[in-house]
Amino acid sequence: MHKRRTQLKRHKGVPTRNPLRVAILGGLEEVGRNMTIVEYKNDIVIIDMGLQFPEEDMPGIDYIIPNVSYLKSKAKNIRGVIITHGHYDHIGAIPHLIAELGNPIIYTLPFTAAIIRKRQEDFKSLPLKLQEVKLDDKFNLGRFQIEFFRVNHNIPDSMAVVIHTPEGAVAHTGDWKFDYAPIDGLVAEFAKMVRLGERGVLALLGDSTNAGQPGHQLSERDIGETLKNIFVSAKGRIIVGTFSSLFPA
Numbered sequence: 001m002h003k004r005r006t007q008l009k010r011h012k013g014v015p016t017r018n019p020l021r022v023a024i025l026g027g028l029e030e031v032g033r034n035m036t037i038v039e040y041k042n043d044i045v046i047i048d049m050g051l052q053f054p055e056e057d058m059p060g061i062d063y064i065i066p067n068v069s070y071l072k073s074k075a076k077n078i079r080g081v082i083i084t085h086g087h088y089d090h091i092g093a094i095p096h097l098i099a100e101l102g103n104p105i106i107y108t109l110p111f112t113a114a115i116i117r118k119r120q121e122d123f124k125s126l127p128l129k130l131q132e133v134k135l136d137d138k139f140n141l142g143r144f145q146i147e148f149f150r151v152n153h154n155i156p157d158s159m160a161v162v163i164h165t166p167e168g169a170v171a172h173t174g175d176w177k178f179d180y181a182p183i184d185g186l187v188a189e190f191a192k193m194v195r196l197g198e199r200g201v202l203a204l205l206g207d208s209t210n211a212g213q214p215g216h217q218l219s220e221r222d223i224g225e226t227l228k229n230i231f232v233s234a235k236g237r238i239i240v241g242t243f244s245s246l247f248p249a
């Protein structure tokens, strides 16, 4: 009688557990409270820290912030927070969460930094550690190498973040569209995207409103023309509503 083999055969090439984690704490399949973490072993980088405005069926709720319970025991591993742009659904949770996450350094472009600084005046929480970056900067946060490229959105200083991890590059676009005639003349940095693509990207995380619909987004310049025509032909008072942290780019 054959002795039954109980031991599993070890195969060569069976992958070990991948230590790279990308987790979306808010902003996926919903509008608002954008927050993503990239974690590799004991290094964590956070991208965006936004709030969400309540729906009509949430009386008494001022706003909703991401659930960061996963990060609380890991605050010492957070190497930095990178903010892609200045909309409240990307920066709005900073005053509420940054202290309990160990007040890590926040890296962002100058215009976004100015909005964050201004908003912080409304809160009595601890002083922020804000570090302004330039689009061509490259630096390390723990095991990660960080770089950026410009994207178009409807607010100036919108950027994508590339996090080079030991497993490959994770690119996070923030909110984006391609505008070939933006008001500030600063088109998306296509050459950087091409170079990045040639080197290889493990994961691309992108957020573009109505991306599932065919066609192309209007340029902000066209929207300006449309508004101008409405203003010119209006026969009475004009009341304009807009997203509270919107600065047309």
Ligand SMILES: [Zn+2]
Pocket: 085, 087, 090, 153, 175
């Ligand atoms: Zn946005």
